[in-house]
Amino acid sequence: MRITPEVIAEAKTRYTELKAAGQEDGAFEAKRDATPQPPAINTNTVVLSDEIPGGWYWHGIVKMGETLSIEAAEPSEGVSFLCWSAADPSERLNPPDTIKVQWTAAMGRGRVLLSDMGRAMVSITGGPEGAMDCIAGISTPHANAAKYGDKHIPSAADHFVRAAAKHGLSERDVSAAVTLFAPVTVREAGALGWAGDGGMTGRFDLRAEMDILVALSNCPHPLGPSETFEPAPIGVTVWASAPVPDDDLCRTATPEAERAFENNAALRTGGRR
Amino acid sequence: MIPRDLATAHHHPIPASVGWSGRVPAGGAIRIVDTFGLQAVDTLFYSAADTAERYSAQDTVQLGRNAYVSEGTRLISNRGRLMLTVTHDTVGHHDTSAGACSVESNTVRFGHHTRHLHACRENFVTEGAKWGLTKRDIAPNINFFMNVPIEPDGKLAIVDGLSEPGNFVEMVAAMDVICLISNCPQINNPCNGFEPTPIDVFVWDA
Numbered sequence: 001m002r003i004t005p006e007v008i009a010e011a012k013t014r015y016t017e018l019k020a021a022g023q024e025d026g027a028f029e030a031k032r033d034a035t036p037q038p039p040a041i042n043t044n045t046v047v048l049s050d051e052i053p054g055g056w057y058w059h060g061i062v063k064m065g066e067t068l069s070i071e072a073a074e075p076s077e078g079v080s081f082l083c084w085s086a087a088d089p090s091e092r093l094n095p096p097d098t099i100k101v102q103w104t105a106a107m108g109r110g111r112v113l114l115s116d117m118g119r120a121m122v123s124i125t126g127g128p129e130g131a132m133d134c135i136a137g138i139s140t141p142h143a144n145a146a147k148y149g150d151k152h153i154p155s156a157a158d159h160f161v162r163a164a165a166k167h168g169l170s171e172r173d174v175s176a177a178v179t180l181f182a183p184v185t186v187r188e189a190g191a192l193g194w195a196g197d198g199g200m201t202g203r204f205d206l207r208a209e210m211d212i213l214v215a216l217s218n219c220p221h222p223l224g225p226s227e228t229f230e231p232a233p234i235g236v237t238v239w240a241s242a243p244v245p246d247d248d249l250c251r252t253a254t255p256e257a258e259r260a261f262e263n264n265a266a267l268r269t270g271g272r273r
Numbered sequence: 274m275i276p277r278d279l280a281t282a283h284h285h286p287i288p289a290s291v292g293w294s295g296r297v298p299a300g301g302a303i304r305i306v307d308t309f310g311l312q313a314v315d316t317l318f319y320s321a322a323d324t325a326e327r328y329s330a331q332d333t334v335q336l337g338r339n340a341y342v343s344e345g346t347r348l349i350s351n352r353g354r355l356m357l358t359v360t361h362d363t364v365g366h367h368d369t370s371a372g373a374c375s376v377e378s379n380t381v382r383f384g385h386h387t388r389h390l391h392a393c394r395e396n397f398v399t400e401g402a403k404w405g406l407t408k409r410d411i412a413p414n415i416n417f418f419m420n421v422p423i424e425p426d427g428k429l430a431i432v433d434g435l436s437e438p439g440n441f442v443e444m445v446a447a448m449d450v451i452c453l454i455s456n457c458p459q460i461n462n463p464c465n466g467f468e469p470t471p472i473d474v475f476v477w478d479a
Contacts, residue, residue: 008467011460011462011467012463015462015463089409094413095372096330096370096371096373097372097381099370099371099429100372100429103428103430104428105429106426106427114378114381116394116411117375117377119377135330135334136331137329137334141353143335171351172409174351175409176329176331176413186340186423186427190340190423191339192335222335259384
């Protein structure tokens with residue numbers, strides 16, 4: 001493609017329009033808030049129910065159409081999450097694309113988690129607002145050494161390598177993750193902060209939009225305020241989601257989400273569009 | 274610190290929109306020059322001794338307690354080790370949270386009509402293959418000269434760049450590293466001023 005002044009002018013105009021639509025004040029929030037938070041889980045739909053002790057991890061397959069609920073009954077300062085496509089694990093969660101495509105680092109209900117292949121892996125159908133960190137990483141041996149003075153305290157980084165190994169994957173497959181119940185904020189001049197002074201309770205509902213392999217680590221985010229390592233247990237439930245309506249919030253909230261789901265649909269028909 | 278003498282460096286001119294890769298030995302340095310200004314340079318680092326150890330954007334942000342890369346930033350690996358330190362930066366700050374463009378994400382961001390445009394991840398997998406790296410090794414990168422402010426409410430967008438012709442960043446290596454660069458070909462947003470341009474890379478062995 002030859003880049004002429006006309007091509008540049010057209011691209012500028014289009015980008016300005018996309019950005020204005022993607023960042024229109026209150027537009028996404030109005031759609032989200034018009035959709036009620038999900039109700040209690042219907043026990044008849046439950047496929048699996050489990051608990052992750054503090055300082056331990058969980059891994060498993062969540063099939064397309066199932067929802068993975070992660071519930072903190074006691075305050076949590078972070079549960080880290082990673083996922084891969086079960087069919088082709090070279091396709092995996094991509095936090096940079098997730099925030100860049102949706103014009104915001106404030107991930108939460110109504111948004112989607114994107115893969116590196118331009119597809120929606122997960123719809124965030126429930127959960128607290130402003131509590132999913134996508135930029136500041138996870139607990140690691142070196143972060144634990146700095147924070148607690150002990151690099152042998154359990155870390156999400158070690159958990160993810162172990163979870164990956166149990167599905168034939170390796171450290172190379174453990175890329176950038178997101179952390180739930182982690183209200184990390186970006187303040188003046190890029191300085192990182194933590195909203196509030198403690199942990200959060202609540203329930204995240206993550207609806208699988210393809211068969212995914214999930215790893216969860218119940219270890220606090222390194223920016224969490226607690227100076228001691230005392231994570232409480234976390235509830236994990238996998239359940240059969242209700243049929244997805246045509247006007248589903250996550251699938252229709254933005255033109256970007258709609259295009260990601262068009263890519264999901266194309267994959268199911270052999271990659272043809 | 275005084276910038277190194279260019280006369281003693283290996284000079285690698287990189288045309289617009291293409292990839293490059295090379296080694297930087299421990300104690301050596303790499304300078305990336307935005308020769309014409311407003312040109313994003315997507316950059317990744319791997320330990321040459323064991324490429325499973327690689328640049329980690331999230332660990333770098335976490336350790337520095339800052340969302341951006343700037344002079345003094347310590348670039349940290351996924352094993353928590355120092356890979357390089359940014360010793361000079363004549364721009365101010367650089368993104369490391371918004372990732373590299375790809376053919377696939379372009380369709381989501383800009384529309385399906387963009388699916389035949391070249392992209393950074395195409396360059397990364399091509400350059401990476403020369404070192405035995407595959408797509409699963411392509412982790413989130415640094416976007417030198419790309420301006421992506423993150424606002425307190427989370428809003429994030431690629432906006433007009435800050436770099437002027439000749440601005441540069443220079444990093445000294447703390448371990449032997451392989452560097453992958455994609456001189457970003459994106460024409461759908463301001464990261465290259467909508468018109469990709471050549472850059473220059475200089476590498477010092479010590």
